[in-house]
Amino acid sequence: MPSRTNAAERAAIVQFGQELRRLRELSDMSQKQLGVQVGTSKQQVGAVERGIRKPSKRFAELADRALEAHGGLLNMWPGAKRTQPWWLEQFVELEAKARVISEFQPQAVPGLLQTEGYARVIVSSSFPPLAEEETERRLEGRLQRQQVLSRPDPPLALFVLDEGALRRPVGGKEVMKEQCLKLVEKAQLPHVQLQVLPFERGAHSAMNGPLVLLNMTHAESLVYAEAPGSGQVIMDAQVVADCHQRFGALRGLALSPAESLDFIASL
Numbered sequence: 001m002p003s004r005t006n007a008a009e010r011a012a013i014v015q016f017g018q019e020l021r022r023l024r025e026l027s028d029m030s031q032k033q034l035g036v037q038v039g040t041s042k043q044q045v046g047a048v049e050r051g052i053r054k055p056s057k058r059f060a061e062l063a064d065r066a067l068e069a070h071g072g073l074l075n076m077w078p079g080a081k082r083t084q085p086w087w088l089e090q091f092v093e094l095e096a097k098a099r100v101i102s103e104f105q106p107q108a109v110p111g112l113l114q115t116e117g118y119a120r121v122i123v124s125s126s127f128p129p130l131a132e133e134e135t136e137r138r139l140e141g142r143l144q145r146q147q148v149l150s151r152p153d154p155p156l157a158l159f160v161l162d163e164g165a166l167r168r169p170v171g172g173k174e175v176m177k178e179q180c181l182k183l184v185e186k187a188q189l190p191h192v193q194l195q196v197l198p199f200e201r202g203a204h205s206a207m208n209g210p211l212v213l214l215n216m217t218h219a220e221s222l223v224y225a226e227a228p229g230s231g232q233v234i235m236d237a238q239v240v241a242d243c244h245q246r247f248g249a250l251r252g253l254a255l256s257p258a259e260s261l262d263f264i265a266s267l
Contacts, residue, residue, distance in 0.1 A: 012078040014051035016060075019076055021049040023067040038062040054078055088231055091212075091224045092141075096148050098155050100215035102247050104197075104206050106162040108170070109179060111142050112149055113159065113186050113194075118179045119143065121171035154191045160250045163198045166267055180264050187261055195254035196263050204253055205246045213243055 024034050024045075031049070032042040038059055047053035055063070060077035067073060075089070095101065103110050108122060116139070123130070123138045130138070149157060169176055187194040197204065212224040223234040223243045234240070255263060 009078060010051075012076075013054050016055060016073075016076050016078055017049045017051040019073060020045075020055075020063060020067075023069055023073060024049075027067050029067070034063065034066060037066040090233055091231060092145055094214055094216070094222065094224075094233065095145065098214040098216055100156045100158070100213075101148075102158045102211075102213040102215075102244075104160040104162075104211040104247060104250050105165055106206070106210060107168070108165050109161065109183065110159055112146050112157065113183055114142065114146075115175070115179050115182050116143060117175045118170055121175060149186070149189070149192065154189075157192045158247075158251070159192070159194045160247070160254050161194070161196050163196060166196065166264065176267075180267050183264050184261055187257065187264075193257050194260055194264075195251060195257055196260040197250060197254040198263070201253050205249045211243060211247055211250075213240070213247055 024031070030042075031045040035042045035045045038045070039062065040059065044053065048055045048059070055077065057077055060074050063069075064071060064073040101112070103112075109118060111119070114122070119142050120135075120139055123135055123142065126135075126138075148154065166180070170179070183194060186192050210226065212226075213221060214224065215221045221240045221244065223240050225232050225234060254260070
């Protein structure tokens with residue numbers, strides 16, 4: 001593996017290799033057969049799959065074509081310019097296809113509901129600090145994600161916000177005022193339901209952090225879990241079922257949508 005890559009780049013190389021192997025095996029193709037199609041050896045294909053060799057863009061293009069990935073593999077090429085961190089891109093693609101989005105946030109307003117001013121402060125607060133170009137790229141990606149709620153066939157979006165996310169003065173009074181007004185505006189949409197979980201309700205089932213659930217079909221759901229610098233899509237049926245029950249408990253404990261709007265307006 002290249003010695004001068006940083007941790008994020010190395011992780012992207014490993015992710016590319018894992019996806020390459022998954023697609024190759026789905027296509028019932030050997031490493032040697034794929035190597036012939038992309039103009040390299042079986043050993044080099046294996047090295048890319050194990051994450052010890054960074055693929056060239058040409059390799060990614062030819063492999064994407066050979067495995068009929070329709071751009072999916074090429075988009076994961078480690079050298080691609082990204083508007084989102086590599087570990088968030090899979091989730092963003094799934095989020096755009098979901099029929100129902102259920103999200104609990106204890107610390108910050110959900111990305112789909114953030115104003116540009118609020119989002120800029122959040123992105124700029126990253127540590128280690130981001131370069132200005134990277135900050136703008138991530139901000140652009142975050143705002144692009146919000147189009148999922150304004151398209152002609154939007155998903156049903158259910159949000160529960162902890163009171164702490166509304167009390168924290170991100171960016172100062174004016175930024176928070178604008179943010180609260182946007183929350184009230186978005187909550188008026190027929191496919192958006194917003195609830196506030198007030199401090200006075202005490203302990204709850206998601207004290208350990210945020211919770212994001214995506215219903216892709218009536219029978220298929222998944223959970224997205226995020227930690228500093230990484231994220232993971234979880235499809236284990238038991239984990240998903242437990243998280244659905246947890247989110248249902250949060251909604252039952254939170255203020256009603258009407259009460260929540262009154263609460264936000266009071267801020």
